[in-house]
Amino acid sequence: MKIGLDIMGGDYAPKATVLGAIAAHQNLSKDQNLVLFGDKEQITPILAEHNFNPDHFEYVQTTEVIGMGEHPTKAIVQKANSSISVGFQQLKEGKIDSFASAGNTGAMLVGAMFSVKAIPGVLRPAISTIIPKLKGGFKIMLDAGANADCKPEHLVQFSILGSLYAKHVYQIAEPQVGLMNLGEEAEKGSLLTQTTYPLLKENSLINFFGNLEGRDLFNEKADVIVCDGFTGNIMLKLAESFYVLTLKKGIKDEFFDRFNYEQYGGSPILGVNAPVIIGHGISSPEAIKNMILQSKSMIESQVIEKFKTAFSS
Amino acid sequence: MKIGLDIMGGDYAPKATVLGAIAAHQNLSKDQNLVLFGDKEQITPILAEHNFNPDHFEYVQTTEVIGMGEHPTKAIVQKANSSISVGFQQLKEGKIDSFASAGNTGAMLVGAMFSVKAIPGVLRPAISTIIPKLKGGFKIMLDAGANADCKPEHLVQFSILGSLYAKHVYQIAEPQVGLMNLGEEAEKGSLLTQTTYPLLKENSLINFFGNLEGRDLFNEKADVIVCDGFTGNIMLKLAESFYVLTLKKGIKDEFFDRFNYEQYGGSPILGVNAPVIIGHGISSPEAIKNMILQSKSMIESQVIEKFKTAFSS
Structure with a gap:
């Protein structure tokens, strides 16, 4: 299982997101991996400061960030190398099983609709x-x-x-x-x-x-x-x-x-082809941790499959 | 000034309404009269119990009551001698300057629209x-x-x-x-x-x-x-x-x-041709008192005239 997290999203990112990821790690088993989307250079010192082995996470390097005030559709299209855009791209390709971000809500909605798309019938x-x-x-x-x-x-x-x-x-x-x-x-x-x-x-x-x-x-x-x-x-x-x-x-x-x-x-x-979670802009490490665990629950429950079955009939 | 009050409306009527009227009386001047709509027989013992001179109020005897659960339009038409119906009739005829009730909200709305009607332009x-x-x-x-x-x-x-x-x-x-x-x-x-x-x-x-x-x-x-x-x-x-x-x-x-x-x-x-106030169903004597004083303020402020002027242009 690969749980995707935008490390750049939220008012207190990347500090709050990284600390949330560290906290969540304790609650994940060996086959439940966290994949962090963002600028690794900014993350590394935070991990070091908390004596956390960086190898516990997987990383996808991105160079752009969609700001809280940006126009969602424009930003998703124009910032193809943003943590949100790349996250959705990998979610679409099945490289990760869920994607969560405490960043721009509109961009998360647009990103979900453009990449994994609505479940047929929804x-x-x-x-x-x-x-x-x-x-x-x-x-x-x-x-x-x-x-x-x-x-x-x-x-x-x-x-x-x-x-x-x-x-x-x-x-x-x-x-x-x-x-x-x-x-x-x-x-x-x-x-x-x-x-x-x-x-x-x-x-x-x-x-x-x-x-x-x-x-x-x-x-x-x-x-x-x-x-x-x-x-x-x-x-x-x-x-x-x-x-x-x-x-x-x-x-x-x-x-x-x-x-x-x-x-x-x-x-x-709810209603898109993969677990996608939007965090509160002011998400604390505790909120991020629980968003990760919620992602895990959504994957484990196979709720997306339940949705698909309900709407296919 | 004549302030109309439905004494039969509300979950605790007529006790709460009469006690509210008594409390309001202290705050009204000699030319500000309360006109009570309802069954005087039920009111008299409450006034006596509180050593209140019944002559301080005016009374309009009504024999019917529109219940909280009744269909507003049907009730207003069928119960022509209800406190709400008679109250609106007198408001329309200019015999009172305002009408208030803690009874059936829908009946108050329908009654206001059917009797004093919307201000032209509203x-x-x-x-x-x-x-x-x-x-x-x-x-x-x-x-x-x-x-x-x-x-x-x-x-x-x-x-x-x-x-x-x-x-x-x-x-x-x-x-x-x-x-x-x-x-x-x-x-x-x-x-x-x-x-x-x-x-x-x-x-x-x-x-x-x-x-x-x-x-x-x-x-x-x-x-x-x-x-x-x-x-x-x-x-x-x-x-x-x-x-x-x-x-x-x-x-x-x-x-x-x-x-x-x-x-x-x-x-x-707001928007009908006279001050009409709907009280909370659970109105206490304090709430009824303040609804009466609110009626007085609406009359004194001539706010209905201000509405008419604004919508006539």
Whole structure:
């Protein structure tokens, strides 16, 4: 198994990414190799400083970096020797089994779509994220921002992707799918959610819970929350701002602790032909480590194969 | 001035509504009269219990009540002698200057649209709500749920309504309007927000701040948050669930205290030809009192006239 990591991506790269890779190494077996994409010259002193044997990793030398503010499509095309571009190239060629980066989110999305591409039958891959449940455990929410405008058939596909991901990667048996909406009743909602409701209800691949409201984000209702990327992005950033607020105010609480994105790694793009994970820009070594372990789980679970089977029928 | 109040609306009516009316009475001058709509027989013992002179209020006897779960349009038509129906009838006839209820939200919306109707030029009245700012003061957010699907011209109108409301009722000078979106950059967003952005920027009635993200709900950015009713409803319920969570966890904090909706009264429907306020179903006497004082402020500010002037040109 070869787990690809962009060592140049993220606000604290390459230091945070290298330290994350070192930390992850302890949790990997001999046949699970980390492949680092970036400028080895910048990495070597960090490894030396931590007395880490550089031979534990594989390296793919790249000379360019896509910045956080760059235009995704332009950058992917123009910076062919960037860590993200080369990473996706190797992912496409099967030289690595997964690719993760805490760099430019848009470039990760575009790179995934251009290289490994959407799984046949999947109309729109989605970014999924983890939401902690109040009483322990968590939910999967998607789309968290890849698709601002969605159609009912997209939300149906997100439901299938989210259910398979919850089941195979997080061992949530028979995950229930909730449709984020402005009321519980079946007839409530926007044109999008009203049209989506019966489609989710009748789909045999989906264990449909019903509608959810904004207040249900963290409670026990449903295991997979489905929404368009506009709504998902706003909810996620609003929830994060609460977590940041509790930190600033010095409020210590077991539940708020579980908000810490560092524990969950990153946000996978579900619906493309390989495991691809986007890390938070501010990823710490702990977050990078968990993103690597999450990559490993996605490979081991063979969730991509489950997706392919579901969408081939 | 005659302030209309539905005494039968809300989960704790008529007790909470009557106690709220009693509390508000202390803050009203002699020419500011409360007109109570409901069953006087149920009210009298509560007033007696609190040694309150019933002559301080005016009464309009109604025999029916629209329940929280009833279908709004059907209920308004079929229950012509309900407190909400009669209240709107009197508001339309100018017998009262404002009408407020903590009852069925849908019936309040339908009642307002059928009776006093939208201000000429206003395409879609919106429900507005108060959001506390972290460093003190607050913002106005609309639409909070009246219109699940919106077009750019609706968001432009919400911006004008929200700005005038913030300025004249809450004395926020030159209120800045922020467009809720999934990124700060002008080109980011859904089709709706992308199309709305230049319209807000070029409109001379609007002091446009730019895009807001979910994490900006409570910070210092902008005074009026504009969004479709689907997004607004989900954000509001998500934010409320955080407040409820801090209460449950016994977290005491000045900022979280300011989340308490009770302090702000209710949510006015902006864009109809009279002040109409919808209270939270769980309204306490304190919330009812503040909804009455909010009605008074709306009447005194002549904000409806400001709306009419803005939309007549």
